[in-house]
Amino acid sequence: MFKHETVSFDDEPLILVDSEDRVIGHETKLKAHQGDGLLHRAFSIFLFSGDDQVLLQQRSGDKPLWPLFWSNSCCSHPRRGEELEQAIHRRLREELAIDAELHFLYKFQYQAEFGGRGAEHELCSVYVGKLETPVAVEVNPSEVADWRWLSCAETDRLIAEEPDQITPWFVMEWQRLRNEYRERIAGLSATPLRKVA
Template sequence: MNNHKTVSFDNEPLILVDADDNVTGYETKVNAHLGDGLLHRAFSIFLFTEDDQVLLQQRSGKKPLWPLYWSNSCCSHPRKGETYEQAVHRRLREELTIDADLEYLYRFEYHAVFGDAGSEHELCSVFVGKVPAPVRIDVNPSEIAAWRWMPSAAVDRLIADEPDAVTPWFVMEWQRLRTEFRETIAGLRPRGMISAA
């Protein structure tokens, strides 16, 4: 099924911030990622099942930064006038055609350069949720080339064995989830998951 619309636009107004997440201005998505990039708000979502699998997505080949790299379940940016809470649920529906209760874990700043194409310079908030398995997912092909559920141990091996196949922010986030937040994730219960179709 493919009833999806294009949901990412070069002229999206992203929220520029300082290191403490204070708003400093706004810039289009394309300009915020040029050169070394401008620090802006972003978020990453990890969806788990009760049997310790996590949803990974392979980014669309049309993405200007890290195309066809494997990454976490869903990630994007709040837009001008939008809260984190509004943005994370909007993006789940747009990319995966589902929604779920999410728990905020932490925020971190990172900077990663993708050759001459541009950079990610983000203050990224990380959210996790647990969904019942199996979950019917209808991915947006303009955003996602492929997807798969993987046991956490297999994700560890993927990152170790194929470091050039995964996005840098995903690696940083996953390592912290595995070292600092295992108990939190294990304690999550599937709740609030709905099909947005």
């Protein structure tokens, strides 16, 4: 069972990139998110069950940016010296105590400010995975306040009806998944959930 384990740190070194995803340096997470933000690598993960259920998480109230906002299944950043493939699985384990087979879909650049408190400025790689059933997950309370499985239609309604409770990157990514990647997601084979200690 998760303790209130801290897995995110202000001084963790993020990977700064240009718009072509070329590494141009490194900066602490704190400084990378100040002001308008410095462009850095990031990733978002969507876990589906079948074609019609998606796992959402509510961000911890301790988050400096978008606390208690609903977002996709898992998201974070690779650290200096870490490949994306390593980072995506590390973060699933740290936030949800699970691992799963993940598939890269696309990457995109965005910038979003949060009420003068800082900003995300990311070149974000989007991954999806499909589980056999909508299982219960065990969340790390330092990262995740709550979670729920919703149907895709319910997720559409949540975004339409409560946009001020949803992270901006989740909205952008979900619209693209729904508009461009439905068939790709439907064609994924479900893989057994791997729970980790």
